[in-house]
Amino acid sequence: MEHSNTAAPSAHPPLAEHGQTLGVIGAGVMGHTLIRGLIESGAIAREQIWASARTETTCEKAAAALGIPVEVAYQHRVPGAGMILVCVKPGQAAKVLHTLHGASLRPDTLLISIMAGATTAQLESMLGAPNPWVRAMPNTPCIVGEGMSVICAGRYARPEHLARAQRVFEAVGECAAVDETYFNAITALSGSGPAYQYLIMEALADAGVRVGLPRQLALKLVAQTALGAARMVQTSGRHPAALRDDVTTPAGCTIGGLLMLEDGKIRSVLARAVEEATRIAAQLAPAVSQPGGTAAS
Ligand SMILES: NC(=O)c1ccc[n+]([C@@H]2O[C@H](COP(=O)([O-])OP(=O)(O)OC[C@H]3O[C@@H](n4cnc5c(N)ncnc54)[C@H](OP(=O)(O)O)[C@@H]3O)[C@@H](O)[C@H]2O)c1
Numbered sequence: 001m002e003h004s005n006t007a008a009p010s011a012h013p014p015l016a017e018h019g020q021t022l023g024v025i026g027a028g029v030m031g032h033t034l035i036r037g038l039i040e041s042g043a044i045a046r047e048q049i050w051a052s053a054r055t056e057t058t059c060e061k062a063a064a065a066l067g068i069p070v071e072v073a074y075q076h077r078v079p080g081a082g083m084i085l086v087c088v089k090p091g092q093a094a095k096v097l098h099t100l101h102g103a104s105l106r107p108d109t110l111l112i113s114i115m116a117g118a119t120t121a122q123l124e125s126m127l128g129a130p131n132p133w134v135r136a137m138p139n140t141p142c143i144v145g146e147g148m149s150v151i152c153a154g155r156y157a158r159p160e161h162l163a164r165a166q167r168v169f170e171a172v173g174e175c176a177a178v179d180e181t182y183f184n185a186i187t188a189l190s191g192s193g194p195a196y197q198y199l200i201m202e203a204l205a206d207a208g209v210r211v212g213l214p215r216q217l218a219l220k221l222v223a224q225t226a227l228g229a230a231r232m233v234q235t236s237g238r239h240p241a242a243l244r245d246d247v248t249t250p251a252g253c254t255i256g257g258l259l260m261l262e263d264g265k266i267r268s269v270l271a272r273a274v275e276e277a278t279r280i281a282a283q284l285a286p287a288v289s290q291p292g293g294t295a296a297s
Contacts, residue, residue, distance in 0.1 A: 015044045015167060020082035024051040025096050027062040027070050030114055031087035033142045035066050037172035050077050054092075078103035083110045083164065090115045090284050097126045107131060110161050112168065114138055116187050117284025120154030120180060132157035134165035137183060137191050138172070147173030148190045152180040187284075188277030196273060201226060 016022045022044055024031045038044050052074035053059045063070040088096055093115055112134045113123055120133045133154035141147050149169035153162045169175035201222045208218030232243055248254045
């Protein structure tokens with residue numbers, strides 16, 4: 001894995017205080033990725049991390065791949081944790097929070113949720129204890145150190161909690177602090193966004209094959225062009241429309257291609273896709289159980 005952010009860990013206070021640990025509940029795609037990023041960037045020592053999964057199969061695979069303890073029963077590790085990342089599906093939230101509540105969770109343990117749809121107010125209410133919460137929305141390119149994550153603070157979280165959470169996600173890409181009201185839109189835009197980009201790249205590669213290119217070459221051309229265009233937007237400080245003009249010769253082939261995209265209503269199709277994903281993101285909230293009570297999952 002490569003990381004875009006390789007800031008020296010010694011420049012920051014430790015993510016976990018001496019003698020404390022960082023727990024990751026849900027060692028699936030995102031949990032696994034965050035653990036790898038944290039260890040490989042040097043943000044935390046391998047010996048300070050533990051994780052959990054629902055099945056022994058996942059636990060064994062994750063423990064072997066990551067070199068950390070991964071257990072179905074993690075209650076005994078909760079009291080020693082200074083920070084816990086909740087990386088399960090939203091439907092498992094109530095069960096996990098009930099377990100944390102009953103496992104002598106320290107009142108100052110920072111809890112970070114990456115669960116789509118679960119608001120900080122819901123998480124605080126479900127936990128039934130005034131622990132600081134930070135809500136985050138990462139995306140899968142975290143796997144290659146090019147993630148885009150956003151974070152926001154809950155009612156009991158202070159700026160230092162947000163700063164610690166930011167370091168977690170900067171270990172696997174970019175991270176921005178935002179207002180929580182943006183989360184459903186962000187889930188739809190950058191959380192789901194990689195899937196839109198893959199579909200567009202697949203379609204463009206097919207188009208390359210249609211005009212006679214070998215598939216592997218077409219895919220290489222498309223992927224590197226997407227990467228290059230993204231870097232141009234990030235580094236030039238210019239509007240995408242101005243960058244597009246640079247490619248568009250009068251009466252040339254690019255303006256012809258752009259016209260066909262506009263004929264196909266590409267702008268409104270993309271807008272409708274994000275609108276629909278935002279609507280669905282708003283419905284992903286976990287069922288809220290009584291504080292510290294059992295889950296209706
Ligand atoms: N994938 C994305 O693009 C993405 C992006 C942003 C946010 N998210 C959010 O990230 C969360 C995880 O997504 P994911 O794609 O990583 O899902 P995933 O691959 O299915 O991982 C979920 C993990 O949670 C474990 N788990 C389930 N119930 C548990 C419990 N009660 N205690 C401990 N571990 C438990 C599962 O264990 P088993 O494997 O043993 O079942 C699995 O390893 C979701 O809430 C999602 O909204 C995902």
